[in-house]
Amino acid sequence: MDIIRIDDPGDSRIAAYRDIRERDLVGRQGRFIAEGKVVLDVLLDSIRFRSESILLLENRLPGLSRILSKASPGLPVYVASGPVINGITGFHMHRGILAIGRRAEETTADRLLRSLPERALVVVLVGIANHDNVGAIFRNAAAFQANAVLLDRTCCDPLYRKAIRVSVGAALKVPFATFDTETTLATNLDSHGFSRLAFSPRGTEDLRHIRRTDRLALYFGSEGEGLPTELLATMKTARIPIAGDFDSLNVAATSAIALHHFTVGDL
The missing domain is CATH 3.30.1330.30 (Ribosomal protein L30/S12)
Structure with missing residues (x-):
């Protein structure tokens, strides 16, 4: 130097x-x-x-x-x-x-999924434009050994200065790729043997009762609106039980709880 x-x-x-x-x-x-x-x-x-x-x-x-x-x-x-x-x-x-x-040469979601091990956990982000939330989710992904993060085109770029800083460098560690449409991503996930689970306060299943599959993709949406209703209708949905007089958790907190639930036995 x-x-x-x-x-x-x-x-x-x-x-x-x-x-x-x-x-x-x-x-x-x-x-x-x-x-x-x-x-x-x-x-x-x-x-x-x-x-x-x-x-x-x-x-x-x-x-x-x-x-x-x-x-x-x-x-x-x-x-x-x-x-x-x-x-x-x-x-x-x-x-x-x-x-x-x-940045390295950009890869595709399909190519990234193809490179993952037989037992893999993937985080999927839809519509999350807040730098703090994206950075925090990458930090959680690194802490709980998620294999990749996939982001739709409306999400904040993980390499924004603030996102990298909030992630404590995890955005430079956890492999990621962007995808164009949820339909294409669903096809890619299916072809690579991933089951899909979406998180929503309106989720039909209690997270505590859901068991891990070998290849699993966890979907998280933006603050307020959450994941689109039409997307939730295409997969199993989960909720994290909270006090009945409160609305919901921050998406970064939700991702931490979900990732811990599915990886605690692997750490």
Whole structure:
């Protein structure tokens, strides 16, 4: 790696980091922003994603020697003072650790499903556009060893800066793919031997009474609206019992309970 001092927020070498609160690199030449020590560690360990450069607050450099030792030769590591970094990013960067990563070649849901082991658990997200929820669900997927996450085109990209940060780097660990239509995905899941289970407050079966199949896909929908009624009608549905005078759980909390239920014996 190459340590490079930056003294001017307008330096062209760090242009990709500029004003990241107002814009995100997702969709720009396959780049994304990784933020924080844990996420940087995951990125530098990743096989699927590679780092393009790192930007650090100068006082963070000494404490990152172990992590930075994994950086590839010649990787630019830009170092700057607090005021300069704040001028670059457009806000107070108290974490002081940023990196630019490049996404791997996008795979298809069918190809990803084909690569999974005989016993596999898949998370399917429909209409979840909130960065915090997507990041938290990826964190739960990693914690409970889900094999993949599949997202429809209306979901938040897991590589948004905030989604990666909330996931604590899990969005860089758990394989994922997007799909175009629920019908196509259902066909793919069926062809690869997956049973499907959708979660809804209106679910017909109590989660506590549902047993795991070897290949299982768990469906989760957006806050408020949840999964579309027509989609729920195509598969078994589950509910998590809660107090009768309360409406529902947050979707991230729901995913944590569901994933724990189906993986506790495998951990």
